[in-house]
Amino acid sequence: MTVLLWILAVLALPVVIAALWFTGVFVKELFSPSPPGPDPTALAAERLGLLPAERQDTEHAAPPPAAWSAALTAARGGDWAPAAELLRVNGRDWERRSTLTAELGTLAAEEDGWLLAWEAARPGDPDAAVVRAQSTVRLAWDLRGAKQARYTSREQFEGFGRMLSAAREEIARAAELNPEDPTPYVVEIWVGLGLGYPHAEMEELWKRITSRDPYHYGAHHAALQYWCAKWRGSKELAFEFARRAAADAPAGSLLTALPLIARFEHDETTDVAADSTPEMLALVDAGLADAAACAADDPGRPGLAQLRHLLAYYLHLQDRHEAALQQFRLVDGHVDALPWSYRGEGAASYYCRVRNETVGVVAEAV
């Protein structure tokens, strides 16, 4: 018996020593932790004037014009007049009208007292009508939430369907009040996405949009979502839609973003080589030329920042870091754009990680 105990004691000794050592290290770390090593790439990025993740705006893809911000703030406070004035002055710039409507609609989906006041003061105002339609669609998507169908409750789906159905009437009314405006139909794409319009109905809707504005970026962006495999189309349909849209559009229309988005939406591998094929290089080059043409013509055009975010991402994947950094510097500060925005809360840190990597490689090369 005693022999057995001795053998056990000999065996136990190294274990006890190791345990003591680990405990010592743990306690030391607990009371005086060694500071985390500074990330050199983050510092390099900061030296270039690029912002850290906590200072990135995750609500916008690009800084909104000052007048828009002022109008939104006023609306939040209950004063609808600046917003109404902005939409009136904007007139037939459909791209900006759709973007501003989306901003106002998002605000009205939270609380719509100011919009009700606007509608009461100016019954039949087409601008108020289009914001109303947009806000109901936005509310529907808020009710649904951003999770996949299997994580979405029946209650959420019921609210979603109810709101989308209600929005159809409001869309029809807004279209009737301003027959030339494509915006109500652009809004309707998101209804079709949710309610599952058949392809024929979607194509009908698409004709109504393109006959009013053939190269509307927001409309193309939404329609591409419809044609994606995860919504109502397939990988082939999405690629074909994106290819044709980009091919038919004049330089500066920003529609070269579509093939990149189609690729991003259906890319399920981690294979980086596939992002550097001659086809992909050509798509990115076309995007660069498109962005340059747009910047020369109308640097504030909605959609330009989204294209630049995608270009930065794919340039980075293609190891064209100098060019990537150029795009990053042009959009830094606002990160509500693909590919980052699908990370939800993590969008800003994802953006900064990729950007800092780019900065690091460029700094090393110098």
Place this chain on the structure above:
Amino acid sequence: MGATLRALRALVLLLGFYLLSLVLLAVLVGVDVVAFHWGHGPAVVKLGFVTVLLAVPVVQGMFMLRTPKGEDAPGIDVTEADEPRLWALVREVAAAAGTRAPDRIRLTGEVNAAVSEDPRLLGLLPGPRRLYLGVPLLTGLTQARLRAVLAHEYGHFTGGDTRLSALVVRGRVQLGRVIEQFHDRADGKVAAERAKQEQAQARRVAKGKKAKKVDTGGSGATYRMMAAVYTQYAKLYLRASLSTARGQEFAADQAAARIAGRDATAATLREIPVLSASHGFYLDSYATLGLGARLLPPRGEFFGGFGALLAARAEELEGLRARLPEEPASPYDSHPPIAERVRRIEALPADGRADEATDPALALLGDPARTLAVLEDAVLTDEVLRYGRAPGWPELLNASMASGLSTTRTPLHQALAARTGQPATLAALLEIVDAGELWQLAERLPLSAEAKAARGRAFREFARPVLHRSLRTMVLAEFSACSLLSWDFSWSEPAVARLPGEEPAAGDAGRSPQESLEVALDAALADHPDTTALRALLPSASQPA
């Protein structure tokens, strides 16, 4: 596998149970021997005590030699003198199957037919046979299909299944008992331990010491471990007997097809799951509708209404027959999936016999109405039988709905009572709405996590359907309390509330009272609520003076 081989296997599996118990006892004894040899002191005594405790259920399980006599399913025994035509059919099918007819027939209240045999000498000698026939089955099947059901059950007799099943059943029951005992003891021990610790904790708190968290995770674990050992064996046991059981079902189906005809048998197999589902629905939605109001349907109708339901929903049932369950009810179900059974029967060559004899099987009884009435006495509990009887189904519906509405507690009732501290009334609710506090009240509703997290319009849209349903119920209850509400009874549709056909208010021309109510409810629950329309609809008794 032949009957002898199956008997042998059943015996081996049963012996395995005894072997397992002996091994476990040996292990317990071994633990004690080792402990007493090497150790000393109170710990050893405690260990010995624990092993004895664990051994008790094992020994009990081994000595439980008699299979407990199952309670007979409640029902009425019918003699040949009572139901000559039923008995004639039963005997005729038995003769065709080449087996001895049952000695007793018992009519039950379930959608089921079953045969049993009380064999003697562990199934080596035949014993008295019984046939259980559910009256709802007789209601839903034609005579040809009843023949198929009977032929299937006799198929089990001729295959010797019922005789051997005694062994299988004994093993199953014994295993189940032992597992249950271990679990009971484990639960009892946990409860006792918790009580003990809580007492100790109370003392600790009284002495000003910090209370420890009550922890009963460890106790009872040994009992559960023992139960787990037996559960594993039970699984093996069931798996081994399962393929045989399923094979027996297929064989019995083939026998039925031979005696009752292929088409009638296939139709019966399709029919039974449909009847079973419909009967469940019938019991929930019709037969027991008035229990809350302590009311029963007219005498004989508790089981009798099922026929009317089947007739009224014939079209709906047609759709159900087309969809057969592809999966067995559970991995341990002794019956193969119905779809598979139907496929095998329909694959048989045509025998030229249509699904004949379409008279309802219930007509075989001498006086179906009397049987249905007597069956109620046999199946329902005495307490339920003392309930009142509604003169008819529509009256039963009205009385039950009125009683249900007067006692129902919607989420809105709860929110309102929590806010005001008073019993919830519609008048109080309307006052709150008029005071513009509807949406504060809505925050007290029991809502989903998504709804609770939402703000502003999104929150209101989540809450609105809940509010709408609750408010509608409250309004209907108000009408009901003034005896102004009646319900349309239907065997084929859900009951519909009928509001008093009051003159439509000006501007509402052509709108039905139902539509007016919906519009008024929507207005009362709008973002900026307006109760005027709703108040106008309400019975005058509930208007503020």
